[in-house]
Structures are given as structure tokens and as C-alpha cells.
Amino acid sequence: MAANDYYSDTRYDGPGQYSGGDDFGSAVQHAQSHHSSEDSSLFSSAMNFLNERKGEYQDPSRYEVDEEHAVQAHNAMYNEGNEQGRSHDSGTVGAGAAMQALKMFTSGGSSDGGMDKNKLIGLAMAQAGKLWDQKEGAGANMSGDKQSAINNAAEMALKMYMKGQGGSIGGTGGPSGLMSLASKFLS
Template structure:
């Protein structure tokens, strides 16, 4: 996941920090949104609490971020042909789930929030 992680962080920077004027596709929107969700989730900006710090909350946040980013890029006419909002949202959900599972260390009994925080240190 090393190369994928680096690419996800680079794509996140391109869309969320630099806001470069490039066409986006569903894969890049999904990976950038998963990283954005990780940042929001671990910083507390998502409104997560110990009660809602769960796999489903994290995945849902990533999917919501993908929906917003897709809409933004579409309104700018910057979505590659053949890309769909549904696919971008699904890509974000898959990437977030992979990130979450990796943070849990394959099923070790660590709390969800500490696992996601540990993951954040690897990505951010």
C-alpha cells in the first residue's frame, strides 16, 4: 500500500490544498476523498465522538466527501468522461474501508479511534 498511499496523499493535495485545474476521474476523487475524510475524522472536524468513531462513520464520511468533491469538479467541467458520481463514492468507500482495516492491524483488539489515529500518522 506504500505506492497507493503516496498517490492518495498527492491526489488529496492536488484537489484539496492546491485546487489544481485538472480533470478528475472517479478513482482520484475517491482516493483524495478518503484522505480528506481521514484528516477530518482524526482532527475531530467531522463531529466524531467516541460513540461514533467507528468503521461505518469513517467510511460514510469518505463517501460524503467524494460526493461533494465530484459535484465541485463537475460544476467546473473538470470530470473525465466515463466517470460517475456513484463510482467516485464507491471508490472512496473502498479506500476508506481499506485504510480502516489497515489501522486495525488485521483484527487486533485496539480501539477504533486509536487505530484510525495511528493510521493518520502514516498518511498525513
Template sequence: MTLIFFRSSASQDQPSFFLSLIYHLYKLIMDSFMNLAKQGLAAYESSQSNVSKTGGSKYNSPDNRPQGVSRPSFNDDEVAETAAQHGSGHSGMFSQAMSYVKSNTQEHEEPIDEEHVTNSHKEAYERGNGGSLSAGSMGSAAALQIFKQFTSGGGSGGSSSQSELISMAMAEASKLFDQSGGASSGSKQDAVNGAGMMVMKMLVQSKMSSMIGGGNSGGLGGMSSMLGLASKFM
């Protein structure tokens, strides 16, 4: 753009005055634009920072599950001895089950098929047809049976009850296997492994559920019934 100035005979300094005025106006406008740009950038960075806090690695795990959930801590020898005292089998079988449960941590957060577990429980304990179940399903049914027994008996909850819970669930699975004449597939060890894993899954997922707002949150939807039982032992 070309600016044309007309000199006034009254003042030879008038052009320089206007040039100075235009320069300062231009500088003021540019400063205002720069400030607005800086404010916009700051607002954008702030919004991105908040997103990283609420949707970052802490919460952006599969099914919106928080990462790094602590697992229940067990004394394996104590659990195995208690299970052997109340179950059908030697302590080595229950020790092996605890090793299986602890080494397969990826299974702890896999969604529980509540319908399958409750149907297996009915088949074994209401219809007396446990032998039709696979060893793994038999173990899950035994675990649910112990959860029901503990909660109906008003268990004290806490870590000591967690140890007793997994001990008795594995013991129940060993007895159910024998009483049913075996399973449709799988071994007695598989049944005991399944019971121990089901207890661990229910305890871990109950804790995750409480952290993210209840049993119907994220990938844990529809689990309120079984996780409600497990929450009594947290």
C-alpha cells in the same frame, strides 16, 4: 566378523561367559543407539510442530498477513442515510456503495498506494484540480480528507466513529465530484464507491498492522502515515 575363542583348561564355561558378555554389550549398545534415534526423532517432530504454529496458515498468508481479520461492522441503512444528509445524492447511491464495499472483500487487503492517494488529495484540496482525477482517485482523496478532519478534530474513535467516518467520506466524495465538475473518467457512483472502499481498506489494514507488529511489517511497509490515521478509529 568371525570370533575365535580359545578354551582354557581351567574353565570349560569361559566361552559361554564371553558370549554372554558380548551379547549383553551388543544389546546395551543397540539400546543406546535406539534411544538416541528416538530422541532425535522427537526433537525433529517438536521443531516441525513449532514451525507449523508460527508459520502455518494463520500467518503464512500473502505478505505475512494474518488470515481471518474481522471487518468493521456497519448498519448499511444508517450509513446511507447519514451520507445522504451530508452529501450530494440520494441514499440509494450510498447504499449501492456499501454493497460494493462489502461484496469486494478481496480489495480490503490489497496494498494501498499511499503516494498516489496523497498526491490525489493534494491535487483536489490544495491545487483545486479535482476534475483531473479519475472518479476512483477522487473518492480516495475524499476519504483521506475526512480522515484528516476527524483526527484533527479529536474524534472519539470506536465503532460509532467508524460508521460516521465512512458516511462522511462517501458524502465528501459526492460533493467533491460535483464541485469539480465531474472526474476525468468514471461516474459519481464510482467516486462514492472509491471513498467507501478506501475507508474500509484503511481500517482493515490498520487492524492487520497492529496484529503483526506495526505499519512497517510485511506487505504493509511504508503505510505508517495513513494507517496511523486509521488506527485512531479502531
């Protein structure tokens, strides 16, 4: 059994007790591999959030991505300077993190390789956790909470993945859809 097959058939039973179906089971492990495990329970809660909403994602209109907002969020999170006194909300942190995850994922910055949706979601959650800590530590005024930022990142990453795959929630799909989506967002 290949390593990827193992992860797609398992559930995460560590801190936070992710207990949902197997569609998102390995995303928590991917997130932990890119960020400290102190956010394990937040990652697990985000997977439960996605699982509760899984039925909604069968409708193609549910995975539309506000491209302008996503690009602006990415710029606000990664390309602007001094954070002292700036304000950020959990939606902006989540969107910016998901965009950075897509950028890393499609440019080979994801050390895991492959085009698995759980890798993209995990990377987005890890980026959201890091961003929240960095922005808060740099003196930014944060509204919302870290859990909401991680949930938003996970959901946007899933939407981007589904949009790039033509709406398929299952499987790993090919790289061309995500590459096209990344070039559209990050050009």
C-alpha cells in the same frame, strides 16, 4: 440501548434499498448527515458494493493502501487551484475524499465522534459526493462517474480503517491505529 448500538444492528431501507449485511448498515446514514440526501441511492449502492466484496477483505493483502497515490490524490483534490480544463477520474476523487475523511475523522472534524468504521466510510462517501459535484461544477473534465468515485472512497476508507485496526473488519477498535495511520498519510 445506546445510539451506536442501534445503528450497528439496523439496515438501511430508504432510497436505493441498501440490503446487505449489518457490517456497513449505518454508513449510509452517516454519509447523509454530512451531505445532501440526493445521493442516498449512490451511498446505498456503494454499501452493496462493499458487502459483495466483504469476503475479500479477510485477506490482509486486500487492504493495502497505495500511500503515495492517496496523498497525491488528496493534494489534487484539496490543495490545487483552478479546475477549468483539469482532468480528474473517479479513482482520484475517491482516494482524495477518503484521505480528507481520515483527516477530518482523526482531527475531530467528524461531528459524530467515535472511531466507528461506518462513520469513517460514511464521511468518505459524503466527501466524494461533494468533491465530484464541486469539481464538475468548476469546469474540470471528469472521467468515470460519481458512483465509482463514491465506491472508491468507501473502499479506501474501509481499507484505511482495517489497516489502522490491524485488519479487523468488525468492531469499533481504538483510536491509536487510525491516528498513527493519519499522521503517516497526512504529515
